[in-house]
Amino acid sequence: MGVDDSPGRPDADRRYAERVLHISGAWQRAARGAGLLSPDGALAPTIFAEITAAAVRHDAVNLGQGFPDEDGPIEVLDAATEAIRSGVNQYPPGRGMPVLRDAIADHQHRFYGIDLDPEREILVTAGATEALTAALLALLDGPEDEVVVFEPYYDSYAAAIALAGARLVPVPLRWPALEPDLDDLRAAVSDRTRIILVNDPHNPTGTMFTADVRQEIVLLAERHDALIVTDEVYEHLVMGAAHTPISTLPGAAGRTLTISSGGKTFRTTGWKVGWVSGPADLVDAVLAVKQYLTYVNGAPFQPAIAVGLGLPDTYFDDLAATQRERRDLLGAGLTAAGFDVSIPAGSYFTVADVRPMMAPGEDASDICRALPERVGVAAIPLTAFVTAEHRAQYSSLVRFAACKRTDVIAEAARRLAASAL
Template sequence: MKTSSARLTGLGTTIFAEMSALALRTGAVNLGQGFPDTDGPAEVIEVAVDALRGGRNQYAPGTGVPELRHAIAAHQKRFYGVDVEPDTEVGVTTGATEAIASALLGLIDPGDEVIVLEPYYDSYVAVIQMAGGVRRPVTLRAPDFRLPIDELRAAVSPRTTAILLNSPHNPTGTVLRREELDAIAAVATEHDLVVISDEVYEHLTFDGLPHIPITTLPGMAERTLTISSGGKSFSFTGWKIGWATGPAALVQAMIGAKQFLTYTSGSPLQPAIAHALGADDAYFDTFRSQLQSQRDLLCDGLAELGFEVYVPEGTYFATTDIRSLGFDDGVEFCRTLPERAGVVAIPHQVFYDDVEAGRPLVRWAFCKRPEVIEEALNRLKVLAT
């Protein structure tokens, strides 16, 4: 009896499932998976409750309910000056992960090459493989994790059809600068490539750094599918409401695949995220400020314990080099850390084709309450003894 398809070869269980299971089994503080330990705004929850009680519990339109599509379009105009037609240039998905999967399934053919920045979110690799594509990684290396522009140019071949971009970048926390985005745009336009831009951390940038959507650059609006979600921006990761915006043809290709995956997405949750997207500037400023404070708490604490810390410019995550504490293999370190110290973290190594580039690096999540971060740091003191 056949028990698995060839397209799943080498994929295995996601590292997030493995480490979260370890956290549950050992009672460890989970600084591994990127989800907050507090809920988002209460008023947004009330909108969802009203929708549940008001009978909005059947299938929503496949592209999303009108109020959410219009709210997404208004958000893009408000923050980035991007004009989006809500009826044809917006598609709602079951989280950003489904948007990425549907986009790749709808836009690449077997044998097509997709350029990705590594370390990469592990879903990218899985979906490219399941779609029959070939990934071409471009490595962001410690200590600064900047884009190597010459390597980006060298990664293009006659089979390249797309660039899968992520900024702010998970797991490094890099926020791509305008000159880096200009280089990506130049490659995309020269070679007539589609850019699938994962921007779920768009509102999580620190120290005054702006998030610049690549679609705002000259020549990019017609070739960019921009992906985001309500989970990261409003702390509702379990709701799985995502979306993509872009040219009607690219959105339609994504929806063409999505319709045969989930068809539609969380009907009563969509009006709530529509409401959230209209939050005033104070919400986004406070959210960013609180996360920056949590970042500083974690990074300062890890540095005091002897880790070499690469302070992130955005996202939920900080990266450390564990060699300063006498370790050299992040996978082994993270698999034994729950028993040794009662803390869970994620090894970078599993997010690289270039395994050596990620071997000594470990990712820690700071989207947790300060007291939880402090407890984790207190437990980690055992490593320094």
Template sequence: MGDRPLLNRRLAGHGSTIFAEMSALAVKTGAINLGQGFPDTDGPEEVREAAVRALRDGRGNQYPPGPGVPELRAAIAAHQQRFYGLDFDPDSEILVTAGATEAIAASMLALLEPGDEVIAFEPFYDSYAASIAMAGATRVPLTLRAPDFRPDLDRLRDAITPRTRLLLLNSPHNPTGMVLTREEALALAEIAVAHDLLVVTDEVYEHLVFEGEHIPLISLPGMRERTVSISSAGKTFSFTGWKVGWVTACPALVAAVRTAKQYLTFVSAGPFQYAVAEALALPDSYFTGFREDLRGKRDLLAAGLARAGFAVHRPQGTYFITTDVSPLGEKDGVAFCLALPERCGVVAVPNSVFHDDPEAGRTQVRFAFCKRHETLTDAAERLAGLGR
């Protein structure tokens, strides 16, 4: 083996994720985990029962079809039509994946080659960096800066080179909570068309927009044939462990992503696919109630964080709040987060780990508010001691 490292050099620096590290710290200290983005209650009972029914009826207990079970693909198509007026062929334009994370990885592996450049909003969900690295491509960050985290479209235009192949965009944006405006979305579409770029959009928080509206880029002029639109059931229905995601795109792009996907997981989540098909057909009142419940939780935690002395950047969407610890006299978000469980019994995540340039998010810290009201109230009370 000689001196060569065991880990593929492309994955150097992509060891254990910050989420695993901080969640382990939460378990070790008994702290309230507001770091990793998972709810502390399950989603709708009728959806859970649909999964049990599928298991008992023997639906999905063996390998499901490679593209996903027909019932789920039809439900995804109906969802896209219902919420956005978009028509997709369930047989050729929809692909079910092992969560959005696999959809992103399969898209990067399918669409990129060594030497290609990918422009992505920074800070970015950590799997973006790993997926781009595994494809042998180069990540080019477009930094979203506090306090409003709007994308600098002039800087984006300047970042495009002859090697730019793809834009990897996330709105509503994790971790900042930024939601693209219609004007920004149209400008991004125009840039993609003008430079003949592929676009991959991560839209898993599509039903968690508190201010503004969610605009799928695939719906805009010139984008249908160049956009891979990704979403999932985990965030919308609070069953993150089921790992059911999907791709919607034109047939050629779906075929490309499916080619990579079939050699990753092949298939997954058989019985859960039938349950998610039923979940996507829930009445509007579910989606509205879900959003309003999270809006209340956002406001509850935001107020608690402000009382504790954080600078709070109120998110327009998602279920995360980005804060700044500078007003607390802190200079480093990583050190702050590592000490926080012992100091206050709360776990958060430093934003700097989502940046190529750690200095860009050095003092920013992310909290998840997808928890029970009493959990958030308890966390806010524990954090109040920081400001004393």
């Protein structure tokens, strides 16, 4: 009999780890880019997994990961059920089902006045993450290419940029406003910049970019002949001014790929139905890569998301109003706990400075590991979303996700307020 190298026993675990460390490949670039590879090559678990496990152990309210704990609109759920029962269970077309591509085009015109050809300018993907990864793999060409990213950033960005062999160039969002400085932005963009990657509304900070920032992004992209890729999955989770896609700005449409999904808008994150839209030649480039990733996905969910995109304005208004209520509940609890809070304009997320809770030598990661037991609430340190060289700038900042039921957010706020020092 051979040696059993599968994990589960101490000796097997050791042999398995040693074998993994000697398997070379692009996975190492992706893991290193995401900050999950130690100097000796060991693969570390994500902070999300660690904090979630702690939340379960201590029965804490988990405000770490950004997914809802309630179902989406019944019209959307019923449409998926009907599609399954009607036999919509095989491969959909490679670009996505026509009913969904038509619905995306109608949505973009209805909310933003954007006119798209659903046959050539829209591609359905396995969530926004696949759209982003496929776009970066399609449009980057090795170490000479740079991608300007606003830091902190959604963690898949760094992994996908590294997988493409390109270089990430961060532009910091500065506390307490968590907005970019225009001089920092100008210094980051150069003739080596292939893509400016924009996440607006922003995860993990909840920031929405000002008109000046959006305009500067377009001007710099024009000046340096760069492309713009936008991640707009929180487009309907806004609590102030309406979302403005960068592609609507003069000079932007011809060089911008816009990415979104139904997961956040319709509380269906597990369905993984996203899309990318923009100039046909850029969408074709993304398709050339995407078709060898998932090929296609979610046949019965695609017509259901199409139903969601056609819901009346009241649905989208109520969605934003509910998120505003939850943001305010969470912010009040964080403030009562003695933390400084950056009030988000969009997304699920609120950032707080937990410095009053930190002992000498501690940082936000230490606090987040202790919060589930000490306070009964789980959250994620902002250092999980930054480059190693910039960790110090964010060392006391923590992201809380207000995407759970209102009663759950109220209980988290009560626990936080009760923990006031």
